[in-house]
Amino acid sequence: MEAQGARLVLDLGRPITVPKDEDVPLPPVPGLRDVDPSLLGVILSHPHLDHFGLLEKAHASVPLYMGQAAAAILREAAFFSPSGLTRAPTGHLRHREPFTLGPFAITPFLNDHSAFDAYSLLVEAEGRALFYTGDLRAHGRKAALFDQLLRRPPAHIDVLLMEGTHVRPDGGPEHRGASEEDIEAAFRQTCVTSPGLVLAMFSPQNIDRLVSVYKAGVSAGRDLVVDLYTAAIAAATGRETIPQAHWEHVRVYVPQAQRTKVIRARAFERVEAVRSRRIYGEELAARRGELVLLFRASMGDELARTGCLDGATAVWSMWPGYLREPSGVALSTFLADRGIPLAIHHASGHAFIADLQRLVDGLAPQRVVPIHSFATDRFPEFFPRVDRKNDGEWWRV
Ligand SMILES: [Zn+2]
DSSP, X not given: OEETTEEEXXXXXXXXXXXXXXXXOOOSOTTSSSOOTTEEEEEXXXXXXXXXXXXXXXXXXXXXXXXXXXXXXXXXXXXXXXXXXXXXXXXXXXXXOOEEETTEEEEEEEXXXXXSSOEEEEEEETTEEEEEOOSOOSSSTTHHHHXXXXXXXXXXXXXXXXXXXXXXXXXXXXXXXXXXXXXXXXXXXXXXXXXXXXXXXXXXXXXXXXXXXXXHHHHTTOEEEEOHHHHHHHHHTTOTTSOOTTSTTEEEOOOHHHHHXXXXXXXXHHHXXXXXXXXXXXXXXXXXXXXXXXXOGGGHHHHHHTTXXXXXXXXEOSOGGGGGSXXXXXXXXXXXXXXXXXXXXXXXXXXXXXXXXXXXXXXXXXXEEEESOSOGGGHHHHOSSBOOOOTTOOOOX
């Protein structure tokens, strides 16, 4: 965005459609690659790669603004996975607390999404107002935030920059789908019926899902076993309401791959911090009917060796498309070879069309500009006052 010669970047993502090993250049924005004080900063709406993945390439002098917990989560993730971020933010986003950068007034709105500490952003400059949804939904654990936005919307919006993940090119667009509550119920059912371990496969950064799996397990008499990564992410949220390693019904299993990582980095304080909560193969095997385990394919062999997988049920709780990729196919084969049934319990991180329609009604923008969709041409079928824009095109708000 540009106003009075000053510029602002909202999100700097790596396209989800580009293979991981392929290089993606920074967009041609002056100041991203080199020092240019007219670039006032990058504002990250939430900690998902398709919103922050190119930030590591940006010049160290570029100011960065994001949620405090989001930054802490990505700092922890950097130790365990390639999808973290160690750069320290210049400032933090806070729910409905406006701040100014040069000619821009920015108001973050905490929202309901599968990433923790995610925001929509109202940006005002030169008497005009743009509302960027970021990624959001109305069927997660923080759905109340979506309703609050509709009850207390910004006074005036010229442009609504709106995500449309569920506006799809083929098949039926999704008007409605499973909610986070539905997923908790489905997990509970699996916990009741599985004779052995429930192997829950979800992203440790999907905190809503962590809570759903925990609640489902405990209500069915099972403790939750997380790995070191998940324990670190839960701690990074800084919230005592998120299942933490020291909770009565939470234990920590440190798989071989993470033990090796800790030893290589000499980061022994990471295991020391969860020492009293650790669980090992023998206890996992003996109590397998009383536990839900956060599972990843790399743990498969070590768990199978110690008899932990006898009678197990696996639950895929991420985007089902990943199962069609080579790693997903290998995982399915591993489970099938051992007679472990695979269920899918997943709720989307993105608003369904019926909720996006409520959003457009509630925010009453002058125009709706589609983003974050593979079928922006279909927006006029569902929403009024749609104004499509092309990548790389400059236009007035
Ligand atoms: Zn997202």
